[in-house]
Each structure stands twice: as structure tokens, then as C-alpha cells.
Amino acid sequence: MIGPVNNILTLIFWLLSVGAFILSVWALIHAIRIPARAFPAASKQTKQLWLIILGLATLFTFAPAVNYMGMGMGMPGLLTILSVIASGIYLADVKPAVSQYRGGGNQGPYGPW
Incomplete structure (x- = not known):
């Protein structure tokens, strides 16, 4: 028998899984948009390594969010x-x-345009 507490906990864990997936997607999209030369210029790991890490993170958070298996x-x-x-x-x-290394067009007085 499933009680109301179990239903609430199930909902909470599902929401945490969805939140983890959104966090991973946000990080992956940001990493895709940044030029590769920005990572070594900022003394960070390469873009390719971060794309692999964040791609796997997105995959591993997608499965629980959609209740895969x-x-x-x-x-x-x-x-x-x-x-x-x-x-x-x-x-x-x-x-x-x-x-700060994001590529863009011309710089105007209020930012890129």
C-alpha cells in the first residue's frame, strides 16, 4: 500500500531529478556557446573535456528525470x-x-551589437 508520504517523497525526488537535468543542460549549452580558445586563456581544462563531462552529466541526469528503466x-x-x-x-x-571571452561582433558603449 502506497501512502501519501510515499507519494510526496516520490514527487520530491522526481523534481530533484528534473532540476539536476536542467542544471546539466544549462551548463552544457553554455559550454557549447563559448569559443574553444577561452578555456586555456582562462587557465581551465579544454572545451572538449568539458563537453564530454557535461554531455555525460546530461545523459546521466536525463534517465532519472524521465524515469528510464x-x-x-x-x-x-x-x-x-x-x-x-x-x-x-x-x-x-x-x-x-x-x-568574458565570449566572441561577438562589434563592441558598442553598452556591450556587443
Whole structure:
């Protein structure tokens, strides 16, 4: 018999899984948009390495978020936790360092145009 507490916990863990997936996708999209030369210029790992790490993180958080093979309705697995850590490191450390190297057009008085 499934009680109301179990239903609430299931919902909470599913929301955490969806949040982890969104975090990983956000980090991956940002890494794709930054030029490859920005990573060594900011003294960070290469773009290719970060794309591999964040691609795997997105894959490992996608499965629980969509409940692939029953993975989404329980405690977050080790790979999901490691994926959140990797995405968090990218967003907290690498993103601010490489964002200043974003390529763009002409620079106007209020930014690129």
C-alpha cells in the first residue's frame, strides 16, 4: 500500500531529478556557446573535456528525470549526484572565468551589437 508520504517523497525526488537535468543542460549549452580558445586563456581544462563531462552529466541526469528503466522514482543514484557536482563546478568556477571571452561582433558603449 502506497501512502501519501510515499507519494510526496516520490514527487520530491522526481523534481530533484528534473532540476539536476536542467542544471546539466544549462551548463552544457553554455559550454557549447563559448569559443574553444577561452578555456586555456582562462587557465581551465579544454572545451572538449568539458563537453564530454557535461554531455555525460546530461545523459546521466536525463534517465532519472524521465524515469528510464525505473531509475527516476527513488533516491538519486551516484551518477546523478556526480553529474550535479560536475555541472555545479562548471557553473560556479569555469563559467565565470570563460564568459568574458565570449566572441561577438562589434563592441558598442553598452556591450556587443
